[in-house]
Amino acid sequence: MQLANKAAVTGVGDTDYTRDAGGRSALSLQLEAALKAISDAGIRPEDIDGIVMPSPSSPVVAEELVTNLGIPNLRFSTGTPLGGAGPVAALQCAAAAIASGICSHVLLTLGRTGRTGQRIGARIQQMPQFRIVGEFEAPSGALAPAQYYAPMARRHMEMFGTTSRQLAEIAVTTRQHAILNGNARMTTPLSIEDHQASRMIADPLRLFDCSLESDGAAAVVVSAADRARDLRRPRVLLAGMAEGHPDSPSAITQRGDMTRLGLAKAAPRAFAMAGVTPADIDVAEIYDCFTYIVLCQLEDLGFCGKGEGGAFVEGGALGLKGRLPVNTHGGLLSQAHIAGMNHVVELVRQLRGEAGRAQVPGAEVGLVTGYGDLGDGTLAIMTRG
Amino acid sequence: MSQMMPGKPMPDPSPETQPYWDGLAQGRLMLQRCADCGRIRHYPQPMCAACHSMAADWIEASGEATVHSWTVAHHPFHAAFRAELPYVLVTADLPEGVRLLAQLRDAKAEALRPGLKLRIGFEDNGAGLTLPVLRPAIPT
Numbered sequence A: 001m002q003l004a005n006k007a008a009v010t011g012v013g014d015t016d017y018t019r020d021a022g023g024r025s026a027l028s029l030q031l032e033a034a035l036k037a038i039s040d041a042g043i044r045p046e047d048i049d050g051i052v053m054p055s056p057s058s059p060v061v062a063e064e065l066v067t068n069l070g071i072p073n074l075r076f077s078t079g080t081p082l083g084g085a086g087p088v089a090a091l092q093c094a095a096a097a098i099a100s101g102i103c104s105h106v107l108l109t110l111g112r113t114g115r116t117g118q119r120i121g122a123r124i125q126q127m128p129q130f131r132i133v134g135e136f137e138a139p140s141g142a143l144a145p146a147q148y149y150a151p152m153a154r155r156h157m158e159m160f161g162t163t164s165r166q167l168a169e170i171a172v173t174t175r176q177h178a179i180l181n182g183n184a185r186m187t188t189p190l191s192i193e194d195h196q197a198s199r200m201i202a203d204p205l206r207l208f209d210c211s212l213e214s215d216g217a218a219a220v221v222v223s224a225a226d227r228a229r230d231l232r233r234p235r236v237l238l239a240g241m242a243e244g245h246p247d248s249p250s251a252i253t254q255r256g257d258m259t260r261l262g263l264a265k266a267a268p269r270a271f272a273m274a275g276v277t278p279a280d281i282d283v284a285e286i287y288d289c290f291t292y293i294v295l296c297q298l299e300d301l302g303f304c305g306k307g308e309g310g311a312f313v314e315g316g317a318l319g320l321k322g323r324l325p326v327n328t329h330g331g332l333l334s335q336a337h338i339a340g341m342n343h344v345v346e347l348v349r350q351l352r353g354e355a356g357r358a359q360v361p362g363a364e365v366g367l368v369t370g371y372g373d374l375g376d377g378t379l380a381i382m383t384r385g
Numbered sequence B: 001m002s003q004m005m006p007g008k009p010m011p012d013p014s015p016e017t018q019p020y021w022d023g024l025a026q027g028r029l030m031l032q033r034c035a036d037c038g039r040i041r042h043y044p045q046p047m048c049a050a051c052h053s054m055a056a057d058w059i060e061a062s063g064e065a066t067v068h069s070w071t072v073a074h075h076p077f078h079a080a081f082r083a084e085l086p087y088v089l090v091t092a093d094l095p096e097g098v099r100l101l102a103q104l105r106d107a108k109a110e111a112l113r114p115g116l117k118l119r120i121g122f123e124d125n126g127a128g129l130t131l132p133v134l135r136p137a138i139p140t
Helices: A026-041 A062-069 A083-099 A120-126 A128-136 A145-160 A164-181 A192-197 A263-274 A291-301 A331-335 A341-352 B018-025 B079-084
Strands: A007-014 A050-053 A076-079 A105-113 A200-203 A215-224 A236-244 A283-285 A365-372 A376-384 B030-034 B056-060 B064-073 B087-093 B099-104 B117-124 B130-136
Touching: A007 A026, A007 A083, A007 A341, A026 A062, A026 A105, A026 A215, A050 A062, A050 A083, A076 A083, A083 A105, A083 A215, A083 A236, A083 A341, A083 A365, A083 A376, A105 A341, A120 A128, A145 A200, A145 A291, A145 B064, A145 B087, A164 A192, A164 A291, A164 A331, A215 A341, A236 A263, A236 A341, A263 A291, A263 A376, A283 A341, A291 A365, A291 A376, A331 A341, A341 A365, A341 A376, B018 B030, B018 B056, B018 B130, B064 B099
Parallel strands: A050 A076, A050 A105, A283 A365, B099 B130
Antiparallel strands: A007 A215, A007 A236, A105 A215, A200 B064, A236 A376, A365 A376, B030 B056, B064 B087, B064 B117, B087 B099, B117 B130
């Protein structure tokens, strides 16, 4: 069975992304986003027959969506606990369930009170994926993702000459896109000098290398491709999908090559499934918990060679008029941290031509990645069709 | 709620990992070795990924190490570490074929480069837990 083009994203929805959702629960935010996505698809809540929950640390379970949305015939319910790689893994999971005939319309929601609620340093303590680093590294003072990922960036700098100013290029370009978005937290222009002057968090990662903590939710509906043809919006096909897991998935410290992510294993499979190459990609939404993670993924995706990411991102190359427009919504760095579900939503809008002032003209083939849990990688290649 | 500072994160050892912590308490870095194929692994785990044996014994690390990478902590992600900021966390290659993550002593991050020779030492974390630390093999 071939998975390519068997399913399509038919609906997307999101809430306002804020610093404070005013006491609303993660469930309330997810229900708002879900209802918008279902309406966007042109179906009714009772048409949903599958749910995949991608949220890494969400308190919301599928049963609560069923109860609130009034879904009478749920046939498939599962989750993809891959941290920030979860939303894109959930796309593949939904497509597989659809292609095998289990269900027709699958709802994916992700939302949280990530700023007003529990912060990342506390959240990961509760994730079983972090048990090993929790026992062996946290006592020495390695406590948060910034500290786990910083040695990867430092190693890249030492091996390949990558610089903090090159990381700044990613932050600056992403901010430019957020300013155009209309639903982004960070809307003040940012310069490379601003980045260089920002306080150090976990050297070499500065404040503006780090993503936001946000309140908000986003949701998508994935439907059988043949059903999608008759729905409300232009069809966006899931042409290629894959997930990849790095060596030593539970501890970056023990990873033979810490400059290579799980995405390096996944990318060739997804490109082959879609029948395209990196040169065909018009727009890319790349998971950006940290600037360095974007740079490393661009290499692992094959847009440039290993060690060439620093040069690749220079000179506004990731801007709307650059060689590869990246994170056209402002990403986790400047729009909001919705664990990459906002990246999925943005790619669909780009391929429909609904991305407003950040629209990449004529975008037909796009790519979205997820990254999480110390190196898991996922990607989905979508096409307008 | 009391205003007491939260304590440092402490391990919750399992029977499989307890020998590692017992070794540190005696000032020894113990590494798990497959009792069948001899492969050394770290962190401790129940199964040898090379031969799938679940029989293991423990060897003491030589104490040698070299710099693989590092980070300097500037942000207080945990209140119990605030007083120590900034501190350097070094990822070090051991000649046994595994890596160690430990705080750096007696040197600044500026002195580090991949391959720099280090020595493993031991320190109480102030809460009764012995942790490994790393120092330059040749004082800087």
